Amino acid sequence: MNYFPDEVLEHVFDFLTSHRDRNAVSLVCKSWFKVEKWSRHRVFVGNCYAISPERLIARFPRVRALTLKGKPHFADFNLVPHDWGGFVYPWIEAMAKSNIGLEELRLKRMVVSNEGLELLARSFVNFKSLVLISCEGFTTDGLAAVAANCRFLRELDLQENEVEDRKGQWLSCFPDSCTSLVSLNFACLKGEVNLTALERLVARCPNLKSLRLNRAVPLDALQRILMLAPQLEDLGTGSYVHDPDTETYNKLISTFQKCRSIRSMSGFLEVSPLCLPAIYPICSNLTSLNLSYAPGIHGDELIKLIHHCRKLQRLWILDCIGDKGLGVVASTCKELQELRVFPSDPFGVGNAAVTEKGLVAISFGCPKLHSLLYFCQQVTNAALITVAKNCPNFTRFRLCILDATKADPVTMQPLDEGFGAIVQSCKDLRRLSLSGLLTDRVFLYIGMYAEQLEMLSIAFAGDSDKGMLYVLNGCKKLRKLEIRDSPFGNEALLTDVGKYETMRSLWMSSCEVTLGGCKVLAEKMPRINVEIINEYDQMEFGFDDRQKVDKMFLYRTLVGPRKDAPHFVWTL
Amino acid sequence: MSPPLLGVEEEGQSNASLVASSGSMDCLSQSGSGLKERNYLGLSDCSSVDSSTITSLSKENKNNLNLKATELRLGLPGSQSPERDPDLALLKSGKLDEKLLFPLLPSKDGICASSQKTVVSGNKRGFSDTMNGFPEMKSSGYTEGNWIFHASGSESESPQSVGQGKFPSNSTINVMLSSRSSGAQPAAVNKEVPPKASQERPRATNGSSHNQITTNNNSSAPAAKAQVVGWPPIRSFRKNTLATTSKNNDELDGKLGPGALFIKVSMDGAPYLRKVDLRTYSTYQELSSALEKMFSCFTIGQCGSHGTPGREMLSESKLRDLLHGSEYVLTYEDKDGDWMLVGDVPWELFINSCKRLKIMKSSDAIGLGMCGFD
Numbered sequence: 025m026n027y028f029p030d031e032v033l034e035h036v037f038d039f040l041t042s043h044r045d046r047n048a049v050s051l052v053c054k055s056w057f058k059v060e061k062w063s064r065h066r067v068f069v070g071n072c073y074a075i076s077p078e079r080l081i082a083r084f085p086r087v088r089a090l091t092l093k094g095k096p097h098f099a100d101f102n103l104v105p106h107d108w109g110g111f112v113y114p115w116i117e118a119m120a121k122s123n124i125g126l127e128e129l130r131l132k133r134m135v136v137s138n139e140g141l142e143l144l145a146r147s148f149v150n151f152k153s154l155v156l157i158s159c160e161g162f163t164t165d166g167l168a169a170v171a172a173n174c175r176f177l178r179e180l181d182l183q184e185n186e187v188e189d190r191k192g193q194w195l196s197c198f199p200d201s202c203t204s205l206v207s208l209n210f211a212c213l214k215g216e217v218n219l220t221a222l223e224r225l226v227a228r229c230p231n232l233k234s235l236r237l238n239r240a241v242p243l244d245a246l247q248r249i250l251m252l253a254p255q256l257e258d259l260g261t262g263s264y265v266h267d268p269d270t271e272t273y274n275k276l277i278s279t280f281q282k283c284r285s286i287r288s289m290s291g292f293l294e295v296s297p298l299c300l301p302a303i304y305p306i307c308s309n310l311t312s313l314n315l316s317y318a319p320g321i322h323g324d325e326l327i328k329l330i331h332h333c334r335k336l337q338r339l340w341i342l343d344c345i346g347d348k349g350l351g352v353v354a355s356t357c358k359e360l361q362e363l364r365v366f367p368s369d370p371f372g373v374g375n376a377a378v379t380e381k382g383l384v385a386i387s388f389g390c391p392k393l394h395s396l397l398y399f400c401q402q403v404t405n406a407a408l409i410t411v412a413k414n415c416p417n418f419t420r421f422r423l424c425i426l427d428a429t430k431a432d433p434v435t436m437q438p439l440d441e442g443f444g445a446i447v448q449s450c451k452d453l454r455r456l457s458l459s460g461l462l463t464d465r466v467f468l469y470i471g472m473y474a475e476q477l478e479m480l481s482i483a484f485a486g487d488s489d490k491g492m493l494y495v496l497n498g499c500k501k502l503r504k505l506e507i508r509d510s511p512f513g514n515e516a517l518l519t520d521v522g523k524y525e526t527m528r529s530l531w532m533s534s535c536e537v538t539l540g541g542c543k544v545l546a547e548k549m550p551r552i553n554v555e556i557i558n559e560y561d562q563m564e565f566g567f568d569d570r571q572k573v574d575k576m577f578l579y580r581t582l583v584g585p586r587k588d589a590p591h592f593v594w595t596l
Numbered sequence: 597m598s599p600p601l602l603g604v605e606e607e608g609q610s611n612a613s614l615v616a617s618s619g620s621m622d623c624l625s626q627s628g629s630g631l632k633e634r635n636y637l638g639l640s641d642c643s644s645v646d647s648s649t650i651t652s653l654s655k656e657n658k659n660n661l662n663l664k665a666t667e668l669r670l671g672l673p674g675s676q677s678p679e680r681d682p683d684l685a686l687l688k689s690g691k692l693d694e695k696l697l698f699p700l701l702p703s704k705d706g707i708c709a710s711s712q713k714t715v716v717s718g719n720k721r722g723f724s725d726t727m728n729g730f731p732e733m734k735s736s737g738y739t740e741g742n743w744i745f746h747a748s749g750s751e752s753e754s755p756q757s758v759g760q761g762k763f764p765s766n767s768t769i770n771v772m773l774s775s776r777s778s779g780a781q782p783a784a785v786n787k788e789v790p791p792k793a794s795q796e797r798p799r800a801t802n803g804s805s806h807n808q809i810t811t812n813n814n815s816s817a818p819a820a821k822a823q824v825v826g827w828p829p830i831r832s833f834r835k836n837t838l839a840t841t842s843k844n845n846d847e848l849d850g851k852l853g854p855g856a857l858f859i860k861v862s863m864d865g866a867p868y869l870r871k872v873d874l875r876t877y878s879t880y881q882e883l884s885s886a887l888e889k890m891f892s893c894f895t896i897g898q899c900g901s902h903g904t905p906g907r908e909m910l911s912e913s914k915l916r917d918l919l920h921g922s923e924y925v926l927t928y929e930d931k932d933g934d935w936m937l938v939g940d941v942p943w944e945l946f947i948n949s950c951k952r953l954k955i956m957k958s959s960d961a962i963g964l965g966m967c968g969f970d
Contacts, residue, residue: 366834
């Protein structure tokens with residue numbers, strides 16, 4: 025049946041970049057499976073405990089780029105204890121032992137140790153790209169090892185990691201021979217950096233396209249760096265504080281005018297608003313702007329800035345922009361595709377916050393919007409219905425009303441109809457996060473209409489098991505479901521246990537599920553790990569099936585219960 | 597085992613949550629049919645608790661519990677102290693728990709008395725914390741749990757469904773316990789939990805919310821929010837970074853910081869100085885009026901204004917006279933240390949370079965602006 029030699033097949037498969045396509049191809053027949061297996065270089069593992077490193081290596085012996093995700097999403101919000109797991113060391117060790125030619129490693133929510141980084145740096149000669157997102161467990165010493173030993177390093181991208189800063193000279197550890205850097209992001213580091221080493225590094229890397237500095241890099245250093253790298257396309261400023269009445273600032277103005285390639289900006293953790301006009305010339309070319317860490321830029325200055333950003337496609341901003349500012353965004357940024365509005369004062373008493381009005385304005389002004397993360401004080405059903413009508417292209421819709429169970433303030437109704445309109449109108453919706461006062465009805469809508477939904481986040485919503493059942497029955501493509509503080513219990517959990525093998529994971533915390541229910545599930549589904557996370561009452565663990573489980577995390581796996589579970593995690 | 601287990605943040609939670617729980621307890625005792633009681637936390641006696649008993653008990657215990665909770669909770673990082681264990685030990689018994697909760701709800705009795713909502717005790721945690729935190733009226737009886745809210749409105753709204761009413765009460769009870777758990781476990785492991793709890797939080801996530809809570813608690817009721825773990829869902833990294841940034845901004849006192857710009861204002865002859873935040877004004881006029889109000893008490897016999905509207909115009913012109921006329925002159929010290937007359941440069945430039953203000957007597961101000969002042 026195989027008309028083509030393997031080489032031809034392999035060449036054809038090279039054009040398949042999506043993991044799903046390649047997965048599908050490998051199911052066709054044995055020879056295709058074989059060819060695909062030996063030609064697969066990029067592997068994505070959404071849950072590091074679903075498979076073991078050894079089996080991965082056996083399955084894809086030529087892997088060069090690996091993406092691993094560890095902790096469940098709710099770990100971002102302190103719902104998962106610190107030592108839950110997600111260690112990358114076993115993966116690095118296994119790949120080193122098997123002489124895998126690893127070139128790229130991308131980790132999210134994993135625990136990375138210095139030993140791991142050192143092993144990585146020593147073991148993979150062609151290592152090119154390290155991307156760490158929301159990871160922890162390492163210090164700048166580990167970074168120094170990577171800098172010193174990865175001779176062809178192209179990318180070192182640290183996003184929102186908790187890194188212990190040894191105030192060392194890790195930047196100086198890049199040897200003089202390192203000229204290959206394309207992307208360097210150390211914005212999340214808190215400590216000082218050797219500015220001279222940084223400038224020399226930038227000077228000798230002509231391909232540097234993306235540079236994100238941390239708070240310790242002052243404005244004058246930024247100016248010098250920009251002079252050395254006018255080819256930059258993505259810039260994250262360090263400390264943007266200066267007196268505008270100075271020579272340095274004037275130099276910065278003219279330097280920015282030379283940086284015609286910058287398309288993306290971020291940073292501004294510390295900012296002198298009077299120095300912002302220097303970036304206005306760049307704003308007209310920006311497609312991506314992240315000011316979500318810039319609480320120092322107040323509403324008016326933000327609005328002034330936005331007026332210059334006509335080509336913006338992605339905007340991350342704080343809610344101090346206000347509804348009025350969002351109106352300006354709506355009228356200025358017609359190309360906007362992704363918007364994230366973060367709360368500047370999460371526990372504040374409604375200061376300068378945004379409401380549904382801002383969102384409605386955006387929906388009228390930005391028809392291309394497809395990805396939204398919106399923290400606000402309140403939302404009305406009418407607003408959501410309007411938004412749904414104006415923007416039917418949403419693929420990601422995450423709405424967080426700061427008051428988790430707030431009803432429609434005008435009608436005092438639950439927000440079922442509003443979210444229902446969203447799922448009905450946005451046929452390509454893949455990710456949805458709910459908040460506000462919600463009954464089972466919203467889940468009925470979701471089950472009925474959200475056919476492409478892959479990830480759903482539920483908090484403080486629903487009335488009964490029916491809610492969860494609507495979702496489990498209706499959303500055929502559901503992969504990740506995370507629920508907290510909602511009245512779903514054993515009936516919802518156990519009605520369709522086979523569903524969980526079609527999903528990556530399910531998180532339920534502070535719900536009505538009991539230990540007995542979890543045990544039944546674990547017994548019926550041997551290829552699901554049902555983990556009970558119980559930080560406090562280890563002594564009383566597991567003796568009463570009627571007791572409610574505080575945190576349950578279940579996920580499909582091919583390798584059974586994990587061996588690195590801490591004492592407070594019990595795999596049933 | 598009744599693990600509240602939200603990995604609770606310790607600050608500020610107890611007050612509101614306790615209140616919340618007691619509120620729900622009240623309602624539980626009040627409302628009759630439709631109750632679906634779940635003995636998750638061993639509070640089996642809740643339905644039998646007499647509200648009047650509760651009230652009296654609440655009065656007894658109010659001060660103790662209230663103060664204790666306040667002392668231990670607010671603004672103290674790592675405030676899960678062993679001192680709280682006695683409180684928590686009391687929470688082990690069902691009946692006693694509820695009564696302890698009530699003291700924190702002085703107004704709750706009234707609210708719950710009129711409540712028609714069905715209430716279910718259950719295991720919803722933290723939910724009413726969020727409710728408590730926000731000074732909004734809630735529908736469908738959610739305000740049961742909200743001692744902060746002037747919740748009368750909520751009672752008149754009928755719940756959307758019975759289920760609606762159910763949920764919040766669940767959480768209120770659990771909220772109480774979960775907030776307790778940050779210090780220790782009500783159920784069993786009281787002593788051991790504090791260290792564990794602190795281990796669970798390697799990051800200083802709570803620091804930021806501490807700041808927030810403390811400041812908030814200084815203002816009216818809505819400010820004293822209880823914090824639900826993990827709500828709003830913002831990454832700890834982001835929360836920590838923004839908290840540090842705000843702190844830094846506050847520390848940039850008088851510098852080119854983006855935050856408040858507090859500078860000292862002195863007046864000749866006044867026994868003490870004042871501080872003003874230049875960023876709260878946008879014109880010289882506003883600054884003048886504010887200074888006038890501030891220093892009116894020092895201008896003996898001059899400025900008769902007491903802030904009443906009728907007198908304002910009069911006092912403003914008086915101030916103008918004071919400041920720019922015969923009596924006083926408003927001056928400022930700039931970055932170079934020179935004393936300058938206020939009003940010459942555009943406002944933006946002024947607040948940029950102003951380091952302190954001084955209200956000088958005109959007689960002293962001769963020669964100002966012409967040469968430097970010692």
